[in-house]
Amino acid sequence: MPPEFTRSKASDIGTLTDNPHLVIPPTDWYQSLAAAGLRNPEVLGPARYWLQVEGSFTRALQNRCTSSFHVEVHREGFTTPTLEEARRLGVSPRQQAWIREVRLCGDGTPWVLARTVIPLACLTGEGRRLLHLGNKPLGAYLFSSRNWQRGPIETGLCHRPNRGRPASGRPEIARRSLFSNKKSALLVGEYLLPVLYRQS
Numbered sequence: 001m002p003p004e005f006t007r008s009k010a011s012d013i014g015t016l017t018d019n020p021h022l023v024i025p026p027t028d029w030y031q032s033l034a035a036a037g038l039r040n041p042e043v044l045g046p047a048r049y050w051l052q053v054e055g056s057f058t059r060a061l062q063n064r065c066t067s068s069f070h071v072e073v074h075r076e077g078f079t080t081p082t083l084e085e086a087r088r089l090g091v092s093p094r095q096q097a098w099i100r101e102v103r104l105c106g107d108g109t110p111w112v113l114a115r116t117v118i119p120l121a122c123l124t125g126e127g128r129r130l131l132h133l134g135n136k137p138l139g140a141y142l143f144s145s146r147n148w149q150r151g152p153i154e155t156g157l158c159h160r161p162n163r164g165r166p167a168s169g170r171p172e173i174a175r176r177s178l179f180s181n182k183k184s185a186l187l188v189g190e191y192l193l194p195v196l197y198r199q200s
């Protein structure tokens with residue numbers, strides 16, 4: 001039996017898991033801001049910066065913090081990706097991947113939800129470290145090595161649980177990119193919580 005897709009720490013249960021705002025929503029992905037219909041800077045406001053920032057997203061968030069930044073693992077483990085994720089990665093949807101879901105928190109508040117799909121091909125040799133990141137940010141691993149190249153940043157529009165009603169604290173927009181090395185690729189999705197860009 002493969003290990004379950006479980007929460008990493010019992011202390012996460014209750015404080016975080018039960019909050020419906022902090023669940024990664026189904027999302028439609030587009031090749032660019034314009035393709036997602038987010039052309040108008042008046043509408044998008046400061047979220048535009050976060051949807052397009054290059055380099056380490058962790059680093060950009062750390063720069064935004066007044067006091068502290070931390071990564072909270074919501075759950076991680078071997079499980080199957082969605083069909084759409086498997087297609088994007090070019091792997092079989094039946095093949096399990098290491099899937100990591102975290103909350104990136106600034107000044108003690110979740111600002112971003114992230115989901116990373118790491119196919120088995122990434123988990124050999126040096127890549128075995130990806131199984132043991134825990135609360136260390138993935139970005140520190142990816143950006144410490146020149147082997148990983150980021151592909152284009154996609155824009156995501158998150159589905160609302162109830163059509164027409166305000167999303168009230170849930171992620172509405174997201175970004176996603178493939179990181180590739182010579183032999184494998186992983187997929188990182190970052191879902192912005194409104195508190196991040198409404199305070200900018």
Ligand SMILES: C=C(O[C@@H]1C=C(C(=O)O)C=C[C@H]1O)C(=O)O
Pocket residue numbers: 055056057058059071100102104114115116136137138139140142188189190
């Ligand atoms: C990819 C990066 O890593 C960040 C850290 C993550 C994690 O620890 O799981 C996930 C997404 C990120 O935004 C980054 O910093 O750019």
